[in-house]
Amino acid sequence: MMAPFAQQRIAVVGLGKAGLPAARRLREWGAEVTAWDDKAAGREEAVAAGLDVADPASDFTYDALLLSPGIPHTLPRVHPAAAAARAAGKPILVDVEFLYRAVRAAGSQARFAGITGTNGKSTTTALLAHLIARAGIPMQVGGNLGPPALDMPILSDEGIYVLEMSSYMLERIESLRFNCATMLNLSADHLDRHGDMDGYRAAKARIFATQLAGDTAVLGMDDPGTASLRDDLAADVIPISAHTAHPGGFWATGSLLRDERGLIADLSTCPTLPGAHNAQNAAAACAMAVSLGLRRNDLADGLRSYPGLPHRQEVVGNIRGVRFVNDSKATNADSAAKALASYDRVVWIAGGMGKEGGIAPLVPLFPRIATAFLIGQDAGIFAATLAEHGVPHRRLDTLAEAVPAAAAAAFAGAADVVLLSPAAASWDQFTGFDQRGDHFRSLVHNLFRGQHLSGGDA
DSSP: OOOTTTTOEEEEEOOSTTHHHHHHHHHHTTOEEEEEOSSHHHHHHHHHTTOEEOOGGGSOOOSEEEEOTTSOSSSSSOOHHHHHHHHTTOOEEOHHHHHHHHHHHTTOOOEEEEEEOSSSHHHHHHHHHHHHHHTTOOEEEEETSSSOGGGSOOOOTTOEEEEEOOHHHHTTOSSOOOSEEEEOOOOSOOHHHHSSHHHHHHHHHGGGTTOOBTBEEEEEOSSHHHHTTGGGOSSEEEEEESSOOOTTSEEEETTEEEETTEEEEEGGGOTTOOHHHHHHHHHHHHHHHHHTTOOGGGHHHHHHHOOOOTTSSEEEEEETTEEEEEOTTOOSHHHHHHHHTTOSSEEEEEESEEOTTTTGGGGGGGGGEEEEEEESTTHHHHHHHHHHTTOOEEEOSOHHHHHHHHHHHHHTTSOSEEEEOOSEEOTTTSSSHHHHHHHHHHHHHHHTTTSOOTTSBO
8 A cells, every 4th residue: 555644644624525535545645644623523524534633733743734725824814723833843735735745656757737817717627627538648637626636546657637726725835846837817816815916926826836947837918917927937838818819829819719820719619618718718728738748639629529617607598598607606706707798688697795896897897787686695785886887786685586587587588698697705695606506507497397498498
């Protein structure tokens, strides 16, 4: 049995989706693991799994702390375990760091491809994984998307790990080196965790920190915060854009995805990649794919066959010529802008726990909104912004009320798209954006119960 962490004492704090599997795998790989969760239910699961359970903050005698990405180690308030680890001079790490160390300890030269950015990283990650899988290359996809890192097997030299990386994860890597890394874009997000925009940018930029000459850095050129990193990178840079040609890069002209050799694909034939934001995502995935050795001529078929991700402009029904689009993943205005810009006219469902600035950044897109239905904690704030600009709207309490009301407006001729793109977090009424999107899908299907909606008109 491989034991890359033999004789190492590792504290694992935060036993959720990734933490408990990480504790189990580290134990399998020879580590002496102590697990802890601030909630009793998490500790009980660890005990049931046969793990030692103790609070490492009381006496930090460990070689490293694996801290769940969602638990802060600096701002807005330092977790006691993180404070204890720092006082002891020990590293605070994330599960992907341990995966990388295990892969290298096993003698495998499997490559690591990492994707980050404020928006679009899940789609780009899933799209790249789809392209690699179609090429028949051994592959694992996960990280912030899908399976946690320490649920993944050790791949052979030919394999590729495709990892979505959040800023919370990136600030806790140490030796992990991405052979190919992408930063898509930057807009204000998670500033409570990183202090300010400079802190957020620095956390994101760590995806490139351990790269060397000969590695590949794919860099979005459509916002200055990302583009300005170019001169600081050791890796070979491939620029990407949703609308502007860049020498040596990948970019879109309208719906046409190109590089310097010419046309790659017409994205209008790729139904799961609508809008300019997805042009950038496709450019990034194709740039990474080519750098990882995939054949350029195979990319168009891969883009057309990409099935898409749930909750990201997912068409969940087509009723009486009205498309119902689930974009629940749009938890901020920047994400919602991408969706609104993809359709000429919509009935919009929005609201929840708004981010700083609310929906003011969406004002240029308000002419596309026939009418809006607002729900959740900050519906009143959103309503005030819409009223200021003369956008018809109605406040309702729940999504269950909003969906039939939006459908009725669309069926009456207001628009041929009902778009759930909330521009807000979901925690006021749901456990996460995924539960919100699942509920939307269910409500749409219930409009015509017993009829199959997702494959055509009902």
